[in-house]
Amino acid sequence: MVQTLTSARGHLPKRIPPSLRGLRTTPCARSRPVEPPISPESTVRGDGGRGRVRRAGLAIVKYGLVGGLAGYIGFSLSRQLVHPLPTPAVRDLPRAEVDAHVAEIEQLINTHPTVQALRTRQDLHESRPHLRIHPSDKPHNLTAGTLAGPGKITVAPYVWGDREGKELYVVAHLGRDLCGHDGIVHGGLLATFLDEGLARCCFRALPNKIGVTANLTIDYRKPTRAHQLVLMTAHTTSVQGRKAYVEGKLQTMPRNAWEQQVTLVEATALFVEPRYAKMMRRVVRQEYLE
Numbered sequence: 001m002v003q004t005l006t007s008a009r010g011h012l013p014k015r016i017p018p019s020l021r022g023l024r025t026t027p028c029a030r031s032r033p034v035e036p037p038i039s040p041e042s043t044v045r046g047d048g049g050r051g052r053v054r055r056a057g058l059a060i061v062k063y064g065l066v067g068g069l070a071g072y073i074g075f076s077l078s079r080q081l082v083h084p085l086p087t088p089a090v091r092d093l094p095r096a097e098v099d100a101h102v103a104e105i106e107q108l109i110n111t112h113p114t115v116q117a118l119r120t121r122q123d124l125h126e127s128r129p130h131l132r133i134h135p136s137d138k139p140h141n142l143t144a145g146t147l148a149g150p151g152k153i154t155v156a157p158y159v160w161g162d163r164e165g166k167e168l169y170v171v172a173h174l175g176r177d178l179c180g181h182d183g184i185v186h187g188g189l190l191a192t193f194l195d196e197g198l199a200r201c202c203f204r205a206l207p208n209k210i211g212v213t214a215n216l217t218i219d220y221r222k223p224t225r226a227h228q229l230v231l232m233t234a235h236t237t238s239v240q241g242r243k244a245y246v247e248g249k250l251q252t253m254p255r256n257a258w259e260q261q262v263t264l265v266e267a268t269a270l271f272v273e274p275r276y277a278k279m280m281r282r283v284v285r286q287e288y289l290e
Contacts, residue, residue, distance in 0.1 A: 089177055090151030098150050105154045105173045114231060114253055118160045118169055125163065129200070130156035143196060147189065151177035165204030165244075170197050170232040171253070178226060185224040194218065194232065194248060194267040201234035202244035208277035211244060215270040224264045229253040242273040 090101055109115055118124060130144040138145035147153050157172035172193070180186035195216055203209050224230070234248035250265040 090154075090175060102150055102155060108229060109155070109158060109171055109173065112171070112229065112253060112255060115158065115171055118171075121160070123162055124160040124167075124169070127159050127161075128156045129159060143192065147178070147192075151175040153178075159200070161201065161204070163204065165202050165206070165239075166236050168197060168201035168232075168234040168248075170234075171229060172232070173229050174224070174226060176226045183226055185226050187218075187220060190220075190224060190250060190265050191216065191218050191267075194250060194265060195269065197232045198234045198246040198248045198267060198269045199271055201248070202236045202239070202246045202271055205236050205239045205244055206271070206273045206277075207242065208273055210277050211242075211271035211273045213269060214243075214272045217268045219266040220264075221266060222262055222264050224250070230264070242275075242277075244271045244273075245269075246271065 090098060093101070119126065130148065133141060133144050138148075143153060144156070148156070152175050154173040154175050157170050159168065159170050161168040170193075174185050174189070176183070178185050178189050180188075195213055198216075199211065199213060203211060229252075231251045231253050232248060233251070234246055236244055236246050238245040245268070247266075247268045249263050249267065252262045252264065254261055
């Protein structure tokens with residue numbers, strides 16, 4: 001028997017296919033129109049896109065202003081820490097104040113724990129070579145004449161060395177008139193200071209106790225603040241005939257145990273004794289060689 005389906009409007013009955021027999025029919029819901037996809041261009045062009053762009057721009061400006069202000073404040077504070085207040089050159093102060101400044105530096109050095117510890121070592125000999133240079137030669141000497149005095153290399157450096165030319169220690173005060181950047185000691189001065197110290201360390205290890213710089217390598221580790229005590233250490237690492245290899249460094253001199261010693265500059269050098277070294281010993285003053 002064939003089942004038939006009659007429409008509500010009285011149309012002629014239609015045959016139901018065998019595959020659909022027994023299935024329940026439900027009214028068909030009205031289909032919704034498919035919305036087109038939203039493109040990136042339409043998002044940017046719309047009001048919402050402009051709002052997001054505006055907010056992003058304002059955020060960039062805000063963070064840029066905050067970052068710039070923080071950088072300026074940090075730079076100003078760091079500069080004040082390096083050189084707190086502008087001070088007149090020491091050489092322009094009244095003579096009484098200059099003498100008091102020099103006496104204060106001498107006292108700082110002589111009472112420093114590092115200096116006191118070096119003075120207890122029996123294998124080291126203490127000297128002040130700059131004080132042994134003849135007065136007529138000082139105006140022509142760079143570190144003992146031109147760069148020496150209040151505000152510069154304030155007092156004649158203190159030197160401790162052994163008799164074999166293996167190690168050397170130098171304590172000096174670097175004043176505010178030796179700067180490149182304000183409050184920072186010039187790197188060329190530090191190179192000169194290390195060159196002389198490393199050379200003095202190895203001279204006793206050379207056959208005729210004299211040499212010239214063949215090579216000097218400088219590594220600047222930290223800025224060296226002006227108006228402070230510094231310690232230079234040097235060690236002769238190798239001696240090969242007329243050649244001597246030396247390494248050294250420049251460090252801060254904290255007075256308190258809880259303060260950390262900072263390495264400011266490191267250096268390595270090669271010194272060579274000239275072939276005419278014996279002749280040089282006859283014409284060069286002895287104080288330059290010791």
